[in-house]
Amino acid sequence: MNVPIDRKSPVPLARQIQAQLERLIREGVLAPGLKLPASRDLARTLGVNRATVVLAYEELVAAGWARSHVGQGTFVLESVRPRVSAAAPVAPARTSRDGNGHGPAHAPINWAAFFSRSARIVESEAERRRALTPSISAEAGMISFAGGMPDSGLFPTDAFRRVLNDVVRDEGETLLQYYPVAGYPPLRRYLATYLLRFGLEVRPDDILIVNGSQQGFDLIARTFLDPGDAVAIEQPTYPRAMQVFRAFGAQLLGVPWTPVGPDVEALEGLLARRSPKLLYCQPTCHNPTGLTMSPETADRLLATAGRHQVPVIEDGFDASLYYGTRPPGPLKARDREGVVVYIGTFSKILFPGLRLGWLVAPPPVIERLAAAKQLADLHTSALLQAAVHRFCERRLLERHAARAAREYARRRTLLLESLRRRLSDDVTWTEPQGGFSMLLTLPDGMSANVLLTRALQRGVAFAPGAPFFLDGAGERTLRLSFSSVPSTRIDEGVRRLAEAIKDTRRQPRARSAERVTVPLV
């Protein structure tokens, strides 16, 4: 394969390789469907770093010239994807005045050439994720520890139906019309009193209603990040937060998580060398570990952030799903430096599907976040906000959260007992104090992806840990979520997992599992 590269050129090597490969594909030298050389081999041939070839391949995929398949390699696309006729139909008879016999006069648009840098980052992230995450579909009999969501079997669906009915009857006309961006005022007032229970004093005006914490990440990223900015982020952490920051062009700097929270000394060291625009953390019921930051760590972290003037983005998992004796307060309740922006959500304590969350920030910040929200989607459905408010006002949230917390705590205890009983000493795990999940670490040399293949054969699923880490790390880890596994199935699930681990010890290599989608929540 003739891929001349010019080391003196200002054009990065990866870009040169990509351009050459595109040329070869266009010229038909690399035929449709052809498998490209393994990145390792091409790197050796060209005398470049393997990462350079990987990058060139990713760009090739992102630009629509090639397709990568997990564990198989990168392939030249069968053809420039033809526009499907359904998307560009023959004009129907009634518009026949435009039909003077000719079809499209021009080449179809090569859409890939039009995508923004952000869209290409998102796509290559997705490719990378697919590569990292062989995964799980729900099959009959499968016991899945994979999805980090509340158990819909516990949902207070009927009570919610009644409040929905009531608010539409009482305020339907107003709630179905355009609505101010900040949110439904009674819900913002309710949230101010709700947060006070956790030691957080805020005014309703400091609260912006958003579509779940995911939109919170997005609005924060738009409001604070320019391409090239850095974001300090706990390792491991919630994958979709990393994805959002990256989509806005940010570089992520990892801060290791310790059993009492992020390593503040490592953070200090990082801040001495770099100036991240934000620090993202989950102080309470951290996903995936289930651990909670100690008050001492919280104070040291805040002092550090204040001294270095780094805004802290607190992704607050609700303390009402804390199973220890004394629930910790949010970081923002200890925030004397005024550096914390808080993200809250109803997805964990109530219904994920409503897409309802909130941001708490100082006035100048909340103003910008609201302006961003208005451009993003005008406002969040006032109908759903009013229904949740009515639900809370009738004290149904407390009742539901208490009941759900009891059940999740029971499942957590069952899982911990079962793991202790069934797994050997060289497998370790975090002891979650709240939330939905824990992180398990496999013995040296064992890969969670390989284990997953065995596990699926045995009828048990989990989320491999790698997507929760920055590039490449966490291969030996996996996340077990206990929130949506019925308590009667937990021990059987762990038994299957233990068997799969034994299988993997006997035969440590295997083809990767087939590709399905893992819910990364």
Add this chain to the structure above:
Amino acid sequence: MNVPIDRKSPVPLARQIQAQLERLIREGVLAPGLKLPASRDLARTLGVNRATVVLAYEELVAAGWARSHVGQGTFVLESVRPRVSAAAPVAPARTSRDGNGHGPAHAPINWAAFFSRSARIVESEAERRRALTPSISAEAGMISFAGGMPDSGLFPTDAFRRVLNDVVRDEGETLLQYYPVAGYPPLRRYLATYLLRFGLEVRPDDILIVNGSQQGFDLIARTFLDPGDAVAIEQPTYPRAMQVFRAFGAQLLGVPWTPVGPDVEALEGLLARRSPKLLYCQPTCHNPTGLTMSPETADRLLATAGRHQVPVIEDGFDASLYYGTRPPGPLKARDREGVVVYIGTFSKILFPGLRLGWLVAPPPVIERLAAAKQLADLHTSALLQAAVHRFCERRLLERHAARAAREYARRRTLLLESLRRRLSDDVTWTEPQGGFSMLLTLPDGMSANVLLTRALQRGVAFAPGAPFFLDGAGERTLRLSFSSVPSTRIDEGVRRLAEAIKDTRRQPRARSAERVTVPLV
């Protein structure tokens, strides 16, 4: 005032002026609260273009050093805005272990310094808009032609309450859980058949459910636009579309609207000189004019876009709210070139407050849009999607839309008759064929902002036209929306408007109206 500038420096003049002013403010030479010189005067003093000074002032405002007040000028901020105590409260007693007597050890964060370029663009857009739009609050007795929304008095609220109730009972558990990003499959299938009525053949897979057309703009902007890209856009057009594209760093290139659609020759000329990334248009029931693109213009526009390979973003106002004899099809139904991405919404034909809309695009594009949507907010509430689907399935949408269209058509006719009877010949307006509004042009020398002051005194409101145009244009225009004015009040509203126009002829200058918010929908 000592503002040395260096014409040989590569630093743009506006940036130099801004930096000098910041220095003077920091040094206290420009005292807090001080009014800065009028941009015209400072420009003369420095020998630069006035626009350069305006830009420097805007950046100064965006960076948090100054504040601009409509019709009054730009002022040095009173102080770096103090963090309000409610946002950084004294830690409550229960977290006292962090309190060893010291308060915040560091200066408060200067948040303005952290905002992204996008946030600063959004803010300076908002400032500009406030300057352009003195505006209206609902007062008792006020007749408002300002808001371009459906009339909530016509909402089928009760029927919607019943379908909501039914879907929660039938599918609540699933609908309240996390849901796939693409949307509720039965709604996507319904939309495919719904669009077929208008001549648009699409597969359900080509449809992505989004939070209203506003999120459609946003996802399209993220997927296609990098800072510095150009977007061709009809003039006048929907302000929030312009704002979104600008927030992503795009430069807008105006294409004049003619009575039969955008001026395709002007577009050709523009495409000969520039390569916009997208062309945004509203072919049906254009906002603010209420006009509709002719089939001939549509075909010429599509041929031009195809020849120049420019994707066309069609903001589709539903033809079910068309009042002419023969409703036009969407541009996408004539799209043999495969260049059109279609944005649809339930906000006009049903309820704006649901925030429910959809995108139609070729597969490679819809895939990227879905990836962007997933990072933006995971998915749109499946509960609301299912309720709307149930509503449509029971044929309630048709019934409602037909009833609403009859009523809006009646209001439109009443408004046109009243305008003809009461306004003098030097006032002109578009004759809307559908939608909610029309554009009215005042006599030479009369400003819509000045008129608005008089109009509010007379008890009638409207939306000044300037925000619908690129910088500076449209001062003599205003938008009249007839959709939410009861038919019994229309003639009285026009009578008041006619009186206000007479007042303005007698006394053509006035202080601007007080600032309130105009709903730009």
